[in-house]
Amino acid sequence: MIVLGYNGFTRGAELFGRLYGARGIDRNLLVGHDAAAALVIDGEVVAAVEEERLSRVKKTSDFPVNAINWCLESAGVELDQVDVFAFPWRFSATVGERMISRICDTDLSVPAKFDALRRTGELYTGMLGPDAVYDDFVRRTGHELDPNKLALVPHHLAHLMCGAYLAGGGDAAFLVSDGRAETLSSVMGELCNGVVRVFDDSAVDMTSSLAVAYGRITRYLGFVPNNDEYKVMGLAAYGPPPGHNPLLERVVRLHENGSYTVSVPRDCDAYYALFDDLFGGDSEKREEFDFRVKVAGFAQHMVEAVTAHQLRALTAASELDHLLFEGGLALNCVANTKMLERSSFTGMDVSFGASDPGVAIGAAVYTAGLRNRPADAVTTPYLGPSYDEQHTLDALAEYADRVEWQEEPDGASVADRTAELLAQKNVVGWFQGRTEFGPRALGNRSILANPAFPDIKDIINVRVKHREPFRPFAPVVLTSEAPRVFEMGKKTSSPYMTFVFPVREEYRERIPGACHVDGTARVQTVDERQNPALAELLRAFTARTDVPCLLNTSFNVAGEPIVCSPRDALECFLATEIDYLVIDRFVVTKRDR
Known part of the structure; x- marks a missing residue:
């Protein structure tokens, strides 16, 4: 079929x-x-x-x-x-x-x-x-x-x-929460033997959408709603947890059945006025970093409190010990980790397609039937276009007046050469195999760097990504090494950057570029089966530097999609201060470097 x-x-x-x-x-x-x-x-x-x-x-x-x-x-x-x-x-x-x-x-x-x-x-x-x-x-x-x-x-x-x-299938309790569906914004229930049972009394109407409320605060802080919520999440880490939260006092009402009501006006002028009143803001204060941090902390705390409320009701209604969390709100990886660690669930999955690409x-x-999933089907985010060597050579030839390249003989040589470059303070565009699906670059269309340099985040944010300097980056690490570097809690792996973990104290000074201001990191784990080229690069890099991970961010600049084709990669490479570009077996440099 x-x-x-x-x-x-x-x-x-x-x-x-x-x-x-x-x-x-x-x-x-x-x-x-x-x-x-x-x-x-x-x-x-x-x-x-x-x-x-x-x-x-x-x-x-x-x-x-x-x-x-x-x-x-x-x-x-x-x-x-x-x-x-x-x-x-x-x-x-x-x-x-x-x-x-x-x-x-x-x-x-x-x-x-x-x-x-x-x-x-x-x-x-x-x-x-x-x-x-x-x-x-x-x-x-x-x-x-x-x-x-x-x-x-x-x-x-x-x-x-x-x-x-x-x-991979299997029975699980579930929570789906996003901006809106047809009439609702959040549902929860159980998936047993392929049959879905929704707990109707705990469903939340789209007029009380938690994700929309978070998006309106995103807009209030000067960012793009339904796009920049992760900036708000990142900003929240710069301040202490709020002692009291006006959003929970005046905007959100929690109900015993696990549902809630969120009262934020739909009109932009009206909710700006509401937020100014709640947070003590005005047009000038909204530009101040400390004010933004305070408001971001309230917004993040609101999400964590409301989702915890939902999970309490879900665990009371279900005896299943595994949780699926999907929908746009599931991209809030800080909340995800707290949801799991503070609940009675023993495991939790958030997919690489959790937001609307995944629908x-x-x-x-x-439609095909969940039970018809082949037992040997591989779960992989690498589902998009790939490009053969001739396509890459044609793209390189198109830009031959601006770039030059060296061809490596095999994958091991590519890994060794790239590890050599990354051992220094170089930023490398990494383009391999099939394009990832979803909003995260998971190692096939990535920008990589050495997290041992304390200022590497500033270099990439300002000179490459052209974005705000407070933005953190994710470390990618071999699955076998992750528990040694990060406090993984109930998780043994995090292949899709959907969870945040504390960096162990002894590694914070070794990988400062991968540590957020609060000592955490949005981790991607990888192994030979998931991504052999990236795993080989990590082994080569660690062997050369004794640094156990690489900094990984999406191969694009602010406001543009992640690159897909070799031509996209070359355009981005030439428009930024990325030092080297590795496309399959070709190591590319700029002629005016």
């Missing part, structure tokens, strides 16, 4: 921009953001890529025509050979009725209600509804699809199935 999952709407940006003013800093607040496609053949995910990697439009919500075409071409599959197309949104007639009722039940004036109904109606008929989804597919692909071959999967179910598949995988997996 062949199933293609995809996420994205052609008219999303146009309709949300015209109807709701979602432009500029709010440009990512669109249904269908992080558009992507994934191909499942006989129960196994064989290809997946985000549309942004190919179109080069960051966080695009557009219909993923490039991603669909690449997935099919990579597997030698034609559109008419696909058995089912799975879409991770299900705005059914029942959901439409709820949308209408919600507007009618508000205290808006009659003219305001009619205006809201008009806008919602245009959005539903022009984009969200089943007929609009079908028409969008036919128009963009040119394929006259049998309507029975289009499966609409509820959004939170797609999130859950992505996490369940990538965790393309989840919709396809659900």
